[in-house]
Amino acid sequence: MQNLKSKPAERLLRQFLEGYNKRDLAYIRNLCLPNIQMLGVAVDGCLVGLKEVEAQFEINWSQSEKSSIDVMHCIPGSSDALWTAALCTAKFTIKDQQHILENFRCTLAVEKQDDTWKIAHVHASFPEVRTNEINI
Numbered sequence: 001m002q003n004l005k006s007k008p009a010e011r012l013l014r015q016f017l018e019g020y021n022k023r024d025l026a027y028i029r030n031l032c033l034p035n036i037q038m039l040g041v042a043v044d045g046c047l048v049g050l051k052e053v054e055a056q057f058e059i060n061w062s063q064s065e066k067s068s069i070d071v072m073h074c075i076p077g078s079s080d081a082l083w084t085a086a087l088c089t090a091k092f093t094i095k096d097q098q099h100i101l102e103n104f105r106c107t108l109a110v111e112k113q114d115d116t117w118k119i120a121h122v123h124a125s126f127p128e129v130r131t132n133e134i135n136i
Contacts, residue, residue, distance in 0.1 A: 007077070007079055007081070007084070008082075008117035009077070009081055009082060009108055009109065009110045009117075010074055010077075011117075012031055012110055012117060012118075012119050013071070013086060013108045014071065015027075016032075016108065016122070017071065017088070019031065020067075020069060021067070021068045021069065021070075025057065025058075028053075028057070029050055032050060032118055032119045033113060033119065034049065034050055035048065035049055036048075036050060036120060036121065036122070037121045037122075038052075038053050038056070038122045038124070039122070039123040039124070040056065041125050041126055053122075063094065064092045064093055064094050065095075065096070066092070067091065068090070069088050069089070069090045069104060069106070070088055070090075071086045071087075072086070072087050072088055072089055073086065073087045074086045082109060082110050083107065083108065083109045083110070084107070084108055085105070085106065085108075086105070086106050087103060087104070087105060088104040088105070088106055089101070090104040103126060105123075105124070105125050105126070105127070106122065106123070106124050107121075107122070107123040108121065108122050108123075109121040
């Protein structure tokens with residue numbers, strides 16, 4: 001694995017997903033700027049601020065018994081890039097049935113706050129399946 005000390009965005013993405021998988025809001029909160037922006041997969045998935053992001057995660061977690069998002073491949077960037085992107089697999093257990101969603105995409109941007117890198121923006125989405133139908 002690459003040296004993640006020189007890739008703050010990739011390191012924070014992996015830590016963010018670790019916190020999400022553990023359902024640990026306190027851990028996630030420590031990684032983020034207070035005015036974090038997050039774009040999600042829902043139509044109303046444009047969130048601003050930790051309170052909105054935390055509320056969305058609580059909704060997500062309440063809808064499944066277990067969930068995880070695992071990085072399959074990080075998009076390479078320079079060692080000092082302020083962003084990273086990854087292709088992931090999302091797994092959810094709902095009513096004892098596991099659902100596996102491939103091609104989950106996650107992009108993250110970071111900013112420095114008092115000599116510490118923090119998450120400023122997250123975009124999480126799935127590919128639009130209708131794209132093939134309209135030949136874009």
